[in-house]
Amino acid sequence: MQGFLNGCANAIGADHVVTDEALMLPFLTDYRQRFTGRALAVVKPSTTEEVAAIVKLCNLHHVPLVPQGGNTGLVLGSIPDESGKAIVLSLNRLNRIRELDAANNTLTAEAGCILDHIHSAATDAERLFPLSLPSSGTCTIGGNLSANAGGTAVLRYGTARELCLGLEVVTGEGGIWNGLRGLRKDNTGYDLRDLFIGAEGTLGVMTAAVLKLYPLPKAKLTAIAAMTTPDKALDLLNIAQRYCGTSLTAFELVSRYAMELVLKHFPALSAPLPLTYGQYALIELSDSESEDHAADMLETFLEYAIEEDVIRDAAVAQSIAQSQSMWQLRENISAAQAMEGKNIKHDIALPTSSVSDFIAKTDQLLQAHFPGCRMVTFGHLGDGSLHYNVSAPPGVPVEAFMDCTPEINRIVYDSVASFNGTISAEHGLGALKREELVRYKPPIEIDMMKRIKAAFDPNHVMNPGKILI
Structure with missing residues (x-):
């Protein structure tokens, strides 16, 4: 592989081809610190043309590549396996904002x-890009698009x-496909853009994107309401x-136990x-008219909800x-x-x-099946x-409980399927859920x-072992 390297x-440039194991480690370990893969090298191009050159070399030498952005994924989608045959293609040096077209809101x-x-x-251009995620300080837009991230503002x-x-x-x-067209209507053939979004780097490497902006x-007003059950x-x-x-911009459901853990x-x-x-x-409202208008809407609907015994109490934020x-x-x-300890996570969506x-x-x-297990339930109820x-x-050793992951996953995923839901709402499949795909997707x-x-x-060569078996 020395010829490839x-x-x-x-x-x-040699400085951007990292082979030292200690320097590679942050790129090989997943966000939750539960798995560490191996790699031939971490390669850090800085332009689209450099990315293309690396991909051509990977094809020539039959070297797999794993595209990686901020490495904040939760399903091992941007981590190589343990074979050590792949490279990690870090896109962190492709970090420029090429254009902001305020008139076109892009x-x-x-x-x-x-x-x-x-x-x-x-914001500097008096515009809003509404994708909102807790990891916004470290995640990258390429990774967001690769997993088709959702976040808290999907409702609007x-x-x-x-x-x-x-x-x-x-x-x-x-090859390089330049589809950077800031068009809201374009009916000239197949929508190639949508194939790459959500594909987790298995079809190609996204190097830039035209994003929608809003006024x-x-x-913005925020409130918390309390109720007895999810149906309320x-x-x-x-x-x-x-x-x-x-x-109505955001409507997040949080169980009491989830709230207790945070506190x-x-x-x-x-x-x-x-x-x-x-x-x-x-609950969050974003209003284009005025704060008074938003406050009136918020107070009116909360008062109605209390009168109808839908909610038991509510608090409205009085400051930023x-x-x-x-x-x-x-x-x-x-x-x-x-901080509490390991748990078995499910990122699902239902009607x-x-x-x-x-x-x-x-x-x-x-x-x-597991008496006393504790549910941490939260999410974007609006979507x-x-x-x-x-x-x-309580009292059950965490590691012993984690051994039950396959059985718990089966209960949860079979239940999701019975409600015509999906086993991955916004985190993707990666390597972690690829075998589940075969169980829940039709063969065709x-x-x-x-x-x-x-x-x-x-x-x-593109992110092998992810999504598909």
Whole structure:
């Protein structure tokens, strides 16, 4: 492989071809620190042309490559396996914002741009890029698009797919497709852009994207409401949509146990409502008219919900600091779980109307098989996306409980399938869930996916072992 490595060094500079094991380690270990792969090298190109040169070398020498952005994924999608045959193609040096067209409400960013940097550039132009994720300080837009990230604002603005108008991609054989068109209508053939979004780097390497921007809202208001059960949260969502329309930006469901975990591990935060209710909804309105207009809408629908016995209590943020504190209760759930200990995670989506019934049925099934197991349930109720995580019962050793992961996954995923849901809402499949795909996708769908993969990546060098077996 020395000829291959020499070729990489000639293409992008020897300083950007890393083979030292200690220096490679951060690129080989997944975000949750549960798996470390091996690699031939970590390669760090800085331009689209350099990416193309590396991909051509990989095809020539039959070296697999694993594209990687911020390495914040949760399904081993950007980590190589243990064979040591692949390279990690780090896109962190492709981090420039190429253009911001305020009149067209678009921003063109390279794949390695940190999400927060895109937010800042949009804000400087009095615009909003609405993709909102807890990892926004480290995740990259290439990774967001690769997994079709959702986040907290999907209810109003859609997933990463809906926020992207065009792509620049290095194909599986090293060609460069420039599809950076900031068009909202283009009916000239197959929508190639949508094939690459959500493909987790298995079809090509996204190097830049044209992103949708929106006018900055005149006001943002945040509230937390308490209710007894998830079906009450669905009732509240319907009321909020009826009273607030498109001003309803986020509607997050958080179980009491999830809230208790955050307060336990982040004692500087405080609960805006007593933790005596089963479920909590975090609600955000973004209004283009005025703060008074938004406040009237928020207060009106919350008062109605209380009168109808849908919610038991509510608190409205009175300052930016209070709003940020409320959001920290939601955004620190994953960190609090990690501090508490290992748990079995599920990133699922269901028809919104089925969320309550799914939780009731699946909670009951899990308790029957694993009495006392603790459910950390939270997610984007407005779009049916749910993080349904299972922790060990009190007194049960965590490692012994983690050995039950296959059985717990089967209960959860079979229940998801019975409600016509999906086993991956926004994290992707990666290497972690690829075998589950065969169980829950029809054979004809798997066959079509394999044909697309073969057409785009005939030499099988693009992120092998991810999504498809």
